[in-house]
Amino acid sequence: MLSQPYQDNIDTILQKIEEADAIVVGGAAGMSAAAGYNWYRDDENFRKYFNKFAEKYGIDSIFGGFYYRFQTEEERWAYLATLIHFVAEVPIGQPYKDLDQILQGKNYYILTTNQDTQFLQVFPEEKVSAIQGNWTYLQCSGPCHDGIYAYAEQAKELCAHIEGTRIPSSKVPKCPECGGPMELWVRSFVFLEGTKYRDEHKKYREFLLENQQKKVLFLELGVGLMTPMFIKQPFWNMTHSWPDAFYITINPNPEHNLLPEELKDKGLAVHEDIAQVLCDVLTKQQKVRRQDAI
Numbered sequence: 317m318l319s320q321p322y323q324d325n326i327d328t329i330l331q332k333i334e335e336a337d338a339i340v341v342g343g344a345a346g347m348s349a350a351a352g353y354n355w356y357r358d359d360e361n362f363r364k365y366f367n368k369f370a371e372k373y374g375i376d377s378i379f380g381g382f383y384y385r386f387q388t389e390e391e392r393w394a395y396l397a398t399l400i401h402f403v404a405e406v407p408i409g410q411p412y413k414d415l416d417q418i419l420q421g422k423n424y425y426i427l428t429t430n431q432d433t434q435f436l437q438v439f440p441e442e443k444v445s446a447i448q449g450n451w452t453y454l455q456c457s458g459p460c461h462d463g464i465y466a467y468a469e470q471a472k473e474l475c476a477h478i479e480g481t482r483i484p485s486s487k488v489p490k491c492p493e494c495g496g497p498m499e500l501w502v503r504s505f506v507f508l509e510g511t512k513y514r515d516e517h518k519k520y521r522e523f524l525l526e527n528q529q530k531k532v533l534f535l536e537l538g539v540g541l542m543t544p545m546f547i548k549q550p551f552w553n554m555t556h557s558w559p560d561a562f563y564i565t566i567n568p569n570p571e572h573n574l575l576p577e578e579l580k581d582k583g584l585a586v587h588e589d590i591a592q593v594l595c596d597v598l599t600k601q602q603k604v605r606r607q608d609a610i
Contacts, residue, residue: 325586326596330604332562332584333597337530339424340523341415342547346538346567348432350590351409355379355432365402369395372481378402389497390482393489396500397478400471403432403451412438414594415537418601425523429539429546431502445516447546449502456491457499462510464501465492528558536565538590540572548574555582566590 320328333339345355353361358376366381375381382399386392416438426444428435431451435444452468467489477483489498499506507513534551541548548565555563556578563583567573568590575585586593 322588325584325588326593326600328584329564329566329586329593329597330600332533332564333418333422333535333601335531336533336562337423338523338527339419339422339533339535340551341419341424341426342534342536342539342551343426343428343430343435344537344539344547345430345542346540346569346572347411347428347590348409348430348434348538350411350538351434353406353409353432353434361402361406365398366395368481369398388482389488390485393474393487394478394481394483397471397474397483400452400467400500401475404468404472408437409434409591411537411591411594414591414598418594418598423527425520427520427547429543442519445520447513447516447520448543449500449507449513451500451502453501454489454498455501455506455508456494457497457506458491458494459506459508459510460491460494460496462508463493464508464510464512465498524554528554529560531560532558532562534561534563536563536567537594538567539565540567540569552576552579555579566593 348355355378358370362378363370366375366378369375369381373384375384378399381395384395386395412434424443426435426439428444428446429448431446431449433450433452436446436450452466452471453464454467455464474483474487477487490496491498501508534555536547536551539547551563555561561582563579564586565573565575565583566586566588568588570587573585573587575583
């Protein structure tokens with residue numbers, strides 16, 4: 317669809333949501349940024365939790381710290397424990413709450429490349445596939461076996477042992493099987509694509525197979541161009557090939573908010589703040605339902 321006034325966009329989004337037999341949501345970093353959690357920026361949240369690392373090492377973002385080459389494991393795990401604790405502690409962002417309300421009573425599924433657990437804190441696990449891992453889980457760096465371990469509570473306790481920007485050597489996590497180093501279970505050169513990973517993909521594939529002949533809405537929220545092969549391109553392809561599919565992308569960055577020419581009659585690109593759009597869609601949805609109830 318060609319660009320249209322903002323309120324018309326809200327009306328179209330709500331119309332497509334209400335008409336759909338199935339909704340597939342694709343959420344990425346832009347969704348968390350809309351909630352106030354920007355992994356690429358030196359902002360208030362970053363300074364609140366990571367300021368001592370920023371001052372000592374010149375780190376300027378959460379992701380910058382994750383990829384920083386610390387000289388010792390004691391320093392690295394002090395940072396990673398802080399990161400895990402941050403992910404587990406911060407409140408659920410309002411856009412996630414609004415999306416939950418919008419999807420109430422709908423047949424939906426969520427695919428996300430986010431690793432910050434915000435979707436998983438709001439929506440049932442059986443309706444979410446986190447296909448790039450989860451910041452709050454650990455795996456063997458080998459990996460020597462097919463196992464991942466919840467680590468949020470241990471990370472919180474580990475943070476109490478940080479001295480300056482390091483933890484005691486005895487506190488560095490070790491693999492319970494081989495005694496080797498552990499890693500966060502997130503996309504990396506050693507990312508464990510084992511049973512849990514395959515289950516995430518299986519859940520998603522089964523939902524698609526069950527609904528591909530129905531009227532399907534692909535709703536893309538904050539998906540950029542870093543890994544377009546996971547959400548953006550598959551959404552395009554399925555919208556193009558499925559007769560009753562429609563595609564909506566919402567992203568304030570027009571460079572990332574692309575609508576292929578082939579989808580001009582089966583898609584809508586909204587270049588607006590995700591948080592505001594979801595808030596306005598929810599408000600309009602609630603208004604319509606109140607009127608219908610009269």
